[in-house]
Amino acid sequence: MKLERDAVLHIARLARIALSDEEIETFGAQLSEIIGHFDTLNAVDTEGVEPTAHTLPLRNVMVDDVSRPSLPQDEVLALAPLAEDGYLRVRAVLE
């Protein structure tokens, strides 16, 4: 299945990535291959197989409601490109 240029641009916008024309071509082709793989999967006969959202035979992995120490603030802020007065600083987000 070939992914159209518009679809590639839509995906890029959702990921907040700017693409050059060349990249649109490259990634468009790669994404088409990935999508194409689902055609292969769809060809498998799943008659009588329950649909599932998870592949592991796990259920109810939960923890008790007990808190643990968090990280020191300076360590947290050191991970951010910009910090100010104990906060992470980012470009203005319009309300």
Added chain:
Amino acid sequence: MRAAASRVLPMTTTPIAAKYETVIGLEVHVQLLTERKMFCGCNAAYADAVPNTHVCPVCMALPGVLPVINRKAVEYTVMAALALNCEIPQFSKFDRKNYPYPDLLKGYQISQYDLPLSQGGWLEIEVEGHEPRRVGIERCHLEEDTARLTHRTDAAGESHSLIDMNRSGVPLMEIVSAPDMRSPEEAREYLVKLRQILRYIGVSKANMEEGNFRCDANISLRPAGASEYGAKVEVKNMNSFRAVYHALQHEVVRQTAELDAGHRIPQETRGWVEADGRTVSQRSKEQAHDYRYFPEPDLPPVTLAPADVDAIRARLPELPDAKMRRFEGEYGLTRYEANLLCESRARADYYEAAVAPAGAGADDASRRYAKQVANWMLGDFARLLNAAGSDIADARVAPADLHALIALIEDGTISGKIAKSVFEAMFDSGKPPATVIDELGLSQISAADEISGIVDAVIARNEKPVADYRAGKQEALKFLVGQAMRETRGRANPATLTEILKAKLDAKA
């Protein structure tokens, strides 16, 4: 004016208001009162914390971390769902809701999409002057809160945003109502009732002003009698129940005027501007959402066997409506009294603790105590709490001491009037009534001997009034009673005192 009429009376059958029917649905988010966050070990009580101090690799979304479900958050959501008469499916899962915004560190929010923890319930509301109605609950699901953003403008006029991740990952329960409300009054009542239930079961502080209870509203108008819904307007930015009520009232007026003018109402999001008392379009945010929900691969599904659900149900306390009905029957209270006493669980518990020594019963004495405790709690006690701006949970008067105070009135140790002063002192000091009465020397003098002595003294000191009384002037008696009462500093039973005084005056005539 048509608009104003339908604003004030959207539920009535006046011909003007009946032209359009208002349809309201509410989406409420509440933070759950867990100790740790939803998917990591950070402490969830961040309210007074220094920014970015309740943060770990999981809630700041570092690569390679694994979230784990907080069991209590699941239990709390199920508790709330059961209190809202929802069904609890055996199988439930979490999903990723993808959208890029700086308050979402991962770039997605872990939420629930097609298989929430509960669905299909109802909440009964009652607007004064109308029959009780059920509002449908579509679902009650669990997700995580986002980080908090603040905005700053520097000296040069450049603005930027600041992120505090303490709130990121706090358990958030979303309760979605059906579009079943027909007026802003009903919407307000729904919120009041929902908050009351959430507080009763103790799963959330449910305080809108503190931000742990948030509400968005969907509102549309349709021609009366129509079965299809009109275009839905989503209203946001409301920070109190009052704001929700006013924003919805405003929308009814605005949409009515639009429809009357023959305009089409666009489906859009509008923000409530408190200062202006109106909503404004937020078209900038209207880009089509593409959340690309998919099952959260890091979290295995949750299954709840009927026995698990029953175990959670068994932990539900008595809910407000049931408690209210019981108070009416058991204590012989009016619906009004029962309603007020059951407003909060703390108040209802206090009431029962204060009544308890007399026991619930249909006999006169128990009923009298039950009524008197109610009178005190809704009268002087409520007034003092109000004035002090405090809650009954923090009151210094112990329930048993309120009971003891009433017993002292009943057995004549103090008069009802003095009891008021005694109670004020109890309220301030937290001391039991007997101690307060002792300290202030307020016990009622009922011994005839003691009163007799005081009366003799008063008669001896007031020759003229005594003579006047004996000459037939009734006002003189009043004066003498007043003098004697003053002598006892109000501690004598006025009836007894008057009787003794009269007897003495008449005898010597």
